[in-house]
Structure formats: structure tokens, C-alpha cells
Amino acid sequence: MNKHLCIALCIAFWGLWAFLPKLATDYLRPLDVFIYEVCAIIVVAAGVILVYRPKLEPGRSAGYGLAAGAVGTTGFLLYVFAVSKHDASIVATLTAVYPVVPVVLGFLILKEKLSAANYAGIAMALAAVVLLSG
Numbered sequence: 001m002n003k004h005l006c007i008a009l010c011i012a013f014w015g016l017w018a019f020l021p022k023l024a025t026d027y028l029r030p031l032d033v034f035i036y037e038v039c040a041i042i043v044v045a046a047g048v049i050l051v052y053r054p055k056l057e058p059g060r061s062a063g064y065g066l067a068a069g070a071v072g073t074t075g076f077l078l079y080v081f082a083v084s085k086h087d088a089s090i091v092a093t094l095t096a097v098y099p100v101v102p103v104v105l106g107f108l109i110l111k112e113k114l115s116a117a118n119y120a121g122i123a124m125a126l127a128a129v130v131l132l133s134g
Contacts, residue, residue, distance in 0.1 A: 104122070
């Protein structure tokens, strides 16, 4: 798949992912919406496994993958509760500031270097949170 098409589709799918829970929580409890999404994830994962037949290897990297799945799923659960109580446009925008977390963790834990532009980006992201929260 063309990389530009892949990115465009990713943006579209994530945009729909951020929007659809708001519609669902108008009619269902947040936990019900969460369970339906997890069921969909299982179906998609089963399809990927059947089509691509990945070779899964245990080890440290598998643990990171499992941890990523656990925190991502927990984040989605919290997102569903948030959009059930607030405007999806605000919740989606505020939670879209998440890239600041790996940037800061990369700096603190992996000793990655941050440029002046990185610091400016973090400052602007935090300013966006303040502006949207008010």
C-alpha cells in the first residue's frame, strides 16, 4: 500500500474511532460500548492472524506488546467514559495531545535529545490543553 494512502486511511479510521463512541454512548452505557469495541478488536485480530499467520515469539518484546495493548485498551475505556460526559470534539482534541507522553518518556528514560522545536511543540500542546479546557 502506498505510504500516503496508508497515512490518510489511518487518519480517517482514527477520526472515526474518536467520533463513533460519542454516538454509541448516546444509547448505550460506556462499559457496553467498550465491550463492543473489544469484540470488534478480537474479530479484526483473528482476521489478521488467519491471513498473515504471524510467528509469535515469547520474550521481553512480547511483554512490551502486551503492556501496550493493556494501556491502550485502558485508555480507550477512559475515553469512552469521557465522551459519554463531554463533547467528543473537546475530548478527542485533548486526548490527541498524547504524543507528548512518549516524547517526555523518551527524554527521561531513553535519554533522547530534544530540540528547541520539540520543546516549543510540547509547550504549544500544553497551551492547547489549557485553551480547550477553559
